[in-house]
Amino acid sequence: MSEPVLPLLGRGLAAGGAAGLAAGLFSLLLAEPLMDRAIRLEEARSAADEHTHGAAATAVQHHEELFSRSTQHFGLVVTAVVAGLALGVLFALAYALVHRRTGLGERPWPRALAFGAAAFVAVSLLPGLRYPANPPGVGDSGTVASRQALWLAAVVIGILGMVLARQVYVRLADRSLPVRQVAVAVTGVATLAVLFALPGNPDEVPVAATLLWDFRMLSLASHAVLWAVFAGVFGALGLRAATRSVPAAEPVAA
Structure with a gap:
């Protein structure tokens, strides 16, 4: 219900x-x-x-x-x-x-x-x-907007990666458990690869x-x-x- x-x-x-x-x-x-x-x-x-x-x-x-x-x-x-x-x-x-x-x-x-x-x-x-x-206060004030945009992009990619991993797990319901787990792991690795394709932090951390x-x-x-x-x-x-x-x-x- x-x-x-x-x-x-x-x-x-x-x-x-x-x-x-x-x-x-x-x-x-x-x-x-x-x-x-x-x-x-x-x-x-x-x-x-x-x-x-x-x-x-x-x-x-x-x-x-x-x-x-x-x-x-x-x-x-x-x-x-x-x-x-x-x-x-x-x-x-x-x-x-x-x-x-x-x-x-x-x-x-x-x-x-x-x-x-x-x-x-x-x-x-x-x-x-x-x-x-x-730590707060670290970083150039002029790069705040770009750093926030990068973080938001990373969150969106992370959420989409989790949604995709769940879809893969559900779609492979007729397969064995190890196959489903490997498929989810591959999806996670692909999500990390996309994340690390984003530009790095533009500021030094002193x-x-x-x-x-x-x-x-x-x-x-x-x-x-x-x-x-x-x-x-x-x-x-x-x-x-x-x-x-x-x-x-x-x-x-x-």
């Missing part, structure tokens, strides 16, 4: 809010200390440049932060929750579209986990392999290699937390809805 879309959107919002909060707190507790360290290193580098180039450089480079770091930390969590809510709506709509023919209420737990894993790969992992995250690696790993981990919590909450709410609908249907069948 098909589940109404409105309750599905409610589950998406609840799961998105919880996932955004979890990812925001993860970043606040683990990634932000690295951010503070990167900022201190950048300030030290700027101070050295000012000392080298004199008062003229000082007048140009010296500025005060518009928001304090504590305000930025609070904004990080709020932004993560808002982003999670938006992802929840998009996830619920995509979930309804993919499973519209087989019934939205069937096997909610494994479907939510599989869909969440596919979303992580398409939206976070594949684009992140081509364009790893950099950050210590260890610090940059830690930041990128924590950034990817925060995405993993986001999608894991989202899929878990979305699937759990689906199970709860399914178990509530069973007793209501039994008297009618009797």
Whole structure:
């Protein structure tokens, strides 16, 4: 039996809010200390440049932060929750579209986990392999638009790659499981090849290699937390809805 879309959107919002909060707190507790360290290193580098180039450089480079770091930390969590809510709506709509023919209420737990894993790969992992995250403030302000366009293109390619991989798996339903798995793996490799055909990051990253690696790993981990919590909450709410609908249907069948 098909589940109404409105309750599905409610589950998406609840799961998105919880996932955004979890990812925001993860970043606040683990990634932000690295951010503070990167900022201190950048300030030290700027101070050295000012000392080298004199008062003229000082007048140009010296500025005060518009928001304090504590305000930025609070904004990080709020932004993560808002982003999670938006992802929840998009996830619920995509979930309804993919499973519209087989019934939205069937096997909610494994479907939510599989869909969440596919979303992580398409939206976070594949684009992140081509364009790893950099600390804020790194990069030329004049290349922001081009960098955003490249990232968006990578996300679109990742999503299309996941859709194609699913279609390949479904179309080869009459073949053996190893054949289907190999076909999906080949599709993934082809998606990566297309991703790496995109232009590289146009800006240098003047950050210590260890610090940059830690930041990128924590950034990817925060995405993993986001999608894991989202899929878990979305699937759990689906199970709860399914178990509530069973007793209501039994008297009618009797």
